Amino acid sequence: MKKLLAISAAVAIVAMASSAMAAGNTTLNVTATVNGTCSMAGPGTLNFGLLDPAVAGASATANSAGITITCSNGTPYTVTHTSTGLLSDGAGDSIAYALTLPGAGAGVGTGIAGVPYIVQGDIAAGSFFGKPANIYNETVTLNITP
Numbered sequence: 001m002k003k004l005l006a007i008s009a010a011v012a013i014v015a016m017a018s019s020a021m022a023a024g025n026t027t028l029n030v031t032a033t034v035n036g037t038c039s040m041a042g043p044g045t046l047n048f049g050l051l052d053p054a055v056a057g058a059s060a061t062a063n064s065a066g067i068t069i070t071c072s073n074g075t076p077y078t079v080t081h082t083s084t085g086l087l088s089d090g091a092g093d094s095i096a097y098a099l100t101l102p103g104a105g106a107g108v109g110t111g112i113a114g115v116p117y118i119v120q121g122d123i124a125a126g127s128f129f130g131k132p133a134n135i136y137n138e139t140v141t142l143n144i145t146p
Helices: 002-022
Strands: 038-041 060-063 068-071 076-081 086-088 094-096 098-100 106-108 120-123 142-145
Touching (some): 068 106
Antiparallel strands (some): 038 068, 060 120, 086 094, 098 120
């Protein structure tokens, strides 16, 4: 009986030692990175409409439509443009104008897709006085960098 008890005790000790060796834990680090990116979509239009040079001191203001920005939330961005500041008729005549970018071209992304980006254009009083009747235009490229 003593022998059986000793064998049972030995088996129990070995079983406990095996289960103690199998126990343990570790950590797992889980990460993700949201990329700070921006994009701009269009095409947009800034249309001054019909300009009447017969109206003394006439000026014109227009706001763009159709341009949107999508940036990661909290991502600072800068918008620049390639405007020469001249609308040309292709025959040698031009009309000076100025573009104004919201926030002087700087902003911070909201994480919302397709936020409207409104560019304002201004033609100063008298800038088109004496200009020949024609269509005046310029193609401007807007660039965004995060």
